[in-house]
Each structure stands twice: as structure tokens, then as C-alpha cells.
Amino acid sequence: MSENVKQTAESLVFTRQEKQQLRHRPIIKGSVKLRTHTDPEHVDAVAFVEGKDFIVDYDSGVIVRAEGSSILDWSDHVLYEKVNFDHTLFDDYSNRNFTVFIDYEYELDRDAAKAGFGNAASHFLKNTINKLQSGQEAVYVVYGDSISTGGEASEERYAYFQRLANRLSTLSPAGNVRVVNKAIGGETSTGGSARVEQDVVANHPDLLTIGYGMNDQNLFEGKVAVPLHDYEQNIRNIIEATLRNGETDIVLVTPCEPNPLWKHTSGQVGEFAQVLRRLGVEYKIGVADVNEIWKIELNAGKTPESLLLNNINHPNDYGHWLYEQAFNYLIEGTGAHT
Template identity: 30%
Template sequence: MNNNWIFVLIFLYCVPITGSAAAEESAKWSYSPELLQPFWQSEVVQSEPILFIKDSVSGTAAGRLLFPIDEVLEIRDSSGRKLFEHGVDYLFERGESKITLPADSGIVTVEPDALRRPANSQQFQLTHRDGNGEILFGAKLEYHELQTSVTYRKASHEWPLEMAACQTDSLAKTLAKLEAGKPLSVVLLGDSISTGCNSSSWGGGAPFQPAFQDLFVQHLNEHYESEITLTNLSVGGTTAAWGVTMIDKVIESTPDLVILAFGMNDSAGRSAADYGADIKAMISGVRSEMPATEIILVASMLGNRDWPRLHQELFPQYREQLSRMTWDGIALADMTSVWAEMLHRKNDSDLTGNGVNHPNDFGHRVYAQVLCSLLVPDAPVEIEAVQCDGDYSGHLQGVCLNDQGSIYWSFTTELVKTDMQGRIQKRIPVANHHGDLCFNDGRVYVAVNLGKFNDPEGHADSWVYVYDSQTLDRVAAHEVQEVFHGAGGIGVRDNQFYVVGGLPEGVEENYVYEYDGDFRFVQKHVIDSKWTELGIQTATYHDGYWWFGCYGKDHPLIKTDENFQMRGRYDFSCSLGIVGVAPQRLWVATGPKTPSGRCQGTLFLAQPDDENGLRPLPSRSFSSFD
């Protein structure tokens, strides 16, 4: 059977419910900003779905959530009308992501075979990848009615993707209109996902949640108090090639913002090159008539991996095509990567609306959250003292901060990534001895010494190890043997790297070793600092100055200008880590120990002070946007 025909047939079901159901929707659905808060940032995950699969032997059922649970706030059926009871209907262990149902639970469960149908028994041929019958097709809300909604507080915020922040550059014109409260015209052009298929509103069932495009408009309206007009030209069963034929219709609406959302149907076999060429043609068609119009490109969710008609390898290839087009005035909403990560943690049956290629209510909310995050700034981050979760065998060596709100901590033999509250997102073992670290352009750079540190004869073995800031996978290692007495710290300025390290007793100056972006040695800089015990341990460039932390009885803080000319030496310990967080604000690290002697890490705020170098701030928090 022809792939395109399959998708057109599926689209025959994508007809919105009207009449009394629509009237009930208006009475039941209530907008809440919490539902549109990005789930990867929020303390509480709202109404995350699980489709519980029953074990045919034990009679129990289980399902998994995206994050480990600190506290389950409520579990309801998908309509939201029925509330279930902990200990009676469900069980969970704090710190685990698994929810288990007792045999006599009132929560709906299904046998594995219930999600299959015999071959050729459905109107559409949805043969399972294993050849054993077909995937159950949900024409309206069949999957929705089998799923259960869990609202819970996270025990961990680990989320390896670096999510796009508000696009103040790429979508500057759109943001300017929104912030001024001016009307905004938006055109959406896409496939059946963008028509709203399998949202409960579209299906005419409780809780009647709108589809992603309507949630997107509603959230922007509420946040900016602007009048936003959405023209939705999407048609089910279509590919990017069809989208090219619709550009005249797009232009008729004279949009300020165009959202292009194709890929699901293309994945039936269209090459990434053909897909990319069609998206480029749409962009060119819009820009030739309306050069000021801004564009969001949506990389599609993934379809069911058990349906072989979808070529799963094409989704990331399509996403890569789109990412290459994000030049001036064009932003990417990357649902492909988000969906892939969700499927690492959950089953497709938890997230699907129709069993094969549509999202359920939660998926529509995630679409809206990803889109809204491009146009709604994060709430001002309250910068305050931070304690890194956990304890470690090695002491803290340094800290750094990325541009997405993650902190990186080097504990000698472990590298840890946390959020701004110190909650662990990733933790990996590393070689002894990992020292101070810095962040630059999506990567974390760590000063590493594998030999003798501070040896007068120079028996060090100095390296810089490079880690992907999302996954903490090591992606490179650079020898920096010019650092004669052992690499201990590293900083970055204008894509040049500066490595510091050991200093034998009696040497009355410190050294900074400069490398270019490919770690070719540039030169050795001299700091007239006088001797410091074990040299320099930590380094950061902030507010036009270099700040260096050192060991020793007085734990001296050395401050220099950008050319390493001394500006002061102070009795202020920054030897375990220092990093700038806002104008005139730096985080300084300390390393308390547990009663059993295990090492921990904390950060306190300080501001520059002419007399003392730095001055600790009171423990109150303050906004980084003040």
C-alpha cells in the first residue's frame, strides 16, 4: 500500500467534534499557567500520563514517569473526574520513577495483547514491526481513555537536553510586538498533528484540553496581554512538499510569525535532502514577499517505533536540516530531541494519542511548552546560596556555569551537573585528578593532572579533558604539557583558554598558559603575585578582571586585569571554585564535610570589594535581573 495513502486515510478521522461536546468543552476547560510551565524546569509535573500494562501472571501493573518521585500529589483518570487513593489504588517508592498498581486497583489497566489487533482487522494496515498482528489504532480518544494522569513533585531534575531559551535575537521582532502589547498575526502550516488530532478537545472528551497551537496562543495572550490571531492552514496527511504549494495562502494572512511543522508524514520515506529543500523553499517563498516575517521551524515528535512504515532514522536527519536554517529571524522548536528523551524514560503507549503518529494531551502540552519557551522568558532566576546534592570521596576542585542554568562541579574523581538549586542532573566518575573547570560553547573544559602535582622536576602530566555539557560524555582530550608543574585550573575568555597550576616553593611569580580554541599553545603569561602555596587552583574571568583562587594559610585571592597585571592580593579563599553569575556578582565555593568525612560542595554569593577583593553577600536571595 502507498505510504502517502496510508496517511491520508488516517487523516479521515481528524475531524473535530462539534455541537454539544464543544459546548461542554467551553464549560469544562480552564487555562492554568502551571500546565504550560516547561516540565523540564518545573518542580511539579502536571498530569503526566501512564498507560498501565498488566502482568498476566501476577495481576499487577506498573508504569514509569519521566522523573523520580519526591511526592505524588494526585492520580486521576484521564478525564480528571476520578481521584485514586495511595496505598489502595497505587504504590510508589520515593526516589523511584515507577508506579505500581495492586491487583485490585481501581485504575484502568490493559493486557499487552489489548494494544494489538489481528492482521487486516482494522481499516488501516498498521502491521507491528514483529509481524504479530497490528498496532491498535485510536481514531478518537481510545488511548486517552486507557491512560491515567499523575501529578507529582520531582525528586530529581536530571534532564540531559539543553533546551532553547527565549529567542531574543532570532525572534526579536515578534517579541517586540508582544512586549508592546501590539496585535500579532501567526500562521501555522503543518500536518495532522497541527490540526489538533487526538487532543481531548478535538476528540470531544473530558478534560477538553485544546491542541498545542491553541494552548500556545492562549499562553502568549495571558503572558503578554496581546491580541494574537492564529490562522491554521494545516491539513492532515500532508508532507513538506505540499507545504510549498501553500505559501501563497500563508502570505494572504500577512503574518508576523509563521510556524512550519512537517516531518511525520515525510518520514514514510522522503529523504532528508528533499525534506530540507522543501522547507527552504517555504522559507524563501515567505521571505521574498515578507522579509520581516519571522519563522519557527518545528522538528516533529517521533512516531511509534513499532510501525515500520515510519523510518525512524529520518527524524534526527530532518531535525539536523532544520537546525542549519536557523539564521536571522528563524528559530527551531526541537520536539524530535524532546520526544526521543521521553521515550528513553517511558513507553510510546504513555504518550501516544492514536497509537502511531499523534500526541495525546500531554504531548500537545509539551509541544506548546517548547514553542512558548522560545517567546516567554524564564522567570528571573533567584541567585542565592547553593548546596550540591550528595557527598563525594574527593574534595571540590572547581565550579562553572553554563548558559542554560546548569552548574558543573568537579569533585576530583567525579564530575557532577546540577540545576541552579543544586539538584543533580548528571553524575559521572572521572580520572584522578580532575581540577577546576570552565564552560564554553556547549562544552565543559576541565584541567586534569595525571602525574605528580607541584613537583619541582616537572613530573606532571597535564591535560584538558572536554565534556559535552548536555550528556557529560567526554568528547576530547588535549595535552597541555607546557603547564610544567601540573594543570590545576582553567578559565576562558574570547574563546581562548588559560590554564593555571602548581608552583614549587620559592618561586615568586605565578604562570598562566594561554591556548587557542584548538589547544595550540600561544604563550606563557607571568603574574607578579609572589609565592602562593601549590600555585593557582581556580580561575575565572568576570567583569573585566581575572580572579584566581589559591591554597595556603591565607588562601590568597589574586585579582588581575585582562593582561594579568596585578590589581590586588587578598585574604579571601576561592581555592575550591569561583565563577561569575551576574554583573558584580560571583559564586564562591566551599567544601564542607559530612560527619563521616565525605566531601560536599556549596556556593555563596560575593561581590567585588576594593578593600577585601570580594565581600560575601547576606544570605537573602536577589534577582539576577535586578
């Protein structure tokens, strides 16, 4: 059985007249809308015109920047075709001005989409959901690096932690989620382990998300910033300190993929993600597997620049939406990507 589904604010970066693959297909004819901002009502949002600025093949889900288009061409970006680049050598290396956001409707085989998921996994969030459904306040502590601070989301409402808080709030209007963001930009799991008592335990969270790994995997002089063994021990310390001090739902967040052309990318993000998957099983806690979803996006034709707003390691608004999809699986056993 199929139905029409709307994809909102999928991101793309166009290079010349190269074909770009939209994430879903077949697309409903006439449904594609492009603009410069996630929010179509944003005061600075500029809309683009089909036929003039872009051309769509609705059956294949391919979209192309038209010649003479008002959409900026990424071949004009300072990092275009640069390999092993050092971002510190450039004043502006962001993809912000080159990123467009796309709404469209597509035909979804609902039975096939459900086949990739098991039963709802909300037991990983049992404590939080019970408090909300009983009309109480649930404290959500966000822990991690710059991505967890909301790095590169255009507004806080688009950052993954706020998307998650909003999603949880819909489970019971009687309760409310209070977000306490204790993430620090540039931090590794070593820093997180050192401050867990003061910044996590002291806040008595009902829900804790732990989002480390991106900075830990950074490559400096041939070595990662935090070796895998030390990374695992740091995450264990955070988990165990939290569990010793009350009933807390803990969700480990695997990191997205950084730009493989950045000089500090180790290529080992998958190994750090695997540590979190293994710890999730061992401690019987949730794992929001963003890394898996991210790789599915890349394998489906997405480019790093279309997902990373800083062109290095910070997701754009759509990238933060992908993080949300990983949490959706934990809440209800479903998500937008299989």
C-alpha cells in the first residue's frame, strides 16, 4: 500500500549543472519547492522558480541547477576541489550561502518502510515518558560537543536536542520537558568524563543524551585526539556516574560523518560509533544511531557539503533533522529512513 508523504526542508548544495539526487522518489509532479531557509516564512527566505532556477526529473528524483540560475554554484566555493584542506586558512568556509532547502511530496510504500523497523523501543525512555504522562516535569540534560550545543542549526528550534524535547512533549501535554544544555563546543569525551558530577549528576536528569566522538576522532600528527580505549572508558565513566545517582534514561548518540576531505578527519568515526553501539547493549540503554542514518544518506547520493553547514563536521538544519530520526526510532520504533 502506498501513500503520498511530504518531505520538508531537505538540504542540497548545487554544483554547476551536475545532477543531484533527492532522498526519496518517485516525486509527485509539481510538488517541489526550493528556498534559502528552512522556514518558508522566514523574513530572509528567497524562493526559487522551477524551470528558471532548477529542473526536476520527477520519476528519477533528480534535480539540476538550471543555467543562469539564481541558486549559487558551489564550484565558486573557496574549498571546491580542495583535498586535505585546512579550514583555518580561509576566512569563510561555510556552506550557508550555498545551501538550499527543499519541500516535496513523494510516493511511499508504507509496508516496505515499516519492514526495516522492529517493535517500538520506548522502554529506553521509560522513566522520561512515565514522568511526562503523569503530568510532571522531565529534566533533559544535553551532554556532548558543539553538535550538541546546536552547532550550525539556524535557530535553536532546529537543533536536535530541541527537536527531541518537542517530540517528547507531544507524548503528553500534561507534562513538560526542561532542557539543560551542558554541551561544550570543542570538547572530547575526556572533558565530559571530568565534569560529569557537576554538570550531569548535580542536575538530576530524567533523560541524558551523550554526544561525543566527533572531536575524539580528530586526527593530529597521525594520531586521534582520544584513542578508542580511552574513549570507551570515558563514556563508561559518564554512564556509571549517572546510573549510580538515580533513575535516568541514557541515550548514546553516535556522531555523524565529518567531511572526508578535511585534514583532521581520521576516517575512524565508524569505530567510535561501534563503541557506543556495544556499550548500549552492555548497559541496556538507548543508542540513537545517527552514524548509520548519515551513511544511508551519503549512499543515497547526498554529498558532505549538502549535510554539513560548516563543511567540516557541523550538521545543517536537515542534518539535525536526521539526528531527530534516530531518536524517533527509540520513541516509537519508526523513522523516516530505512
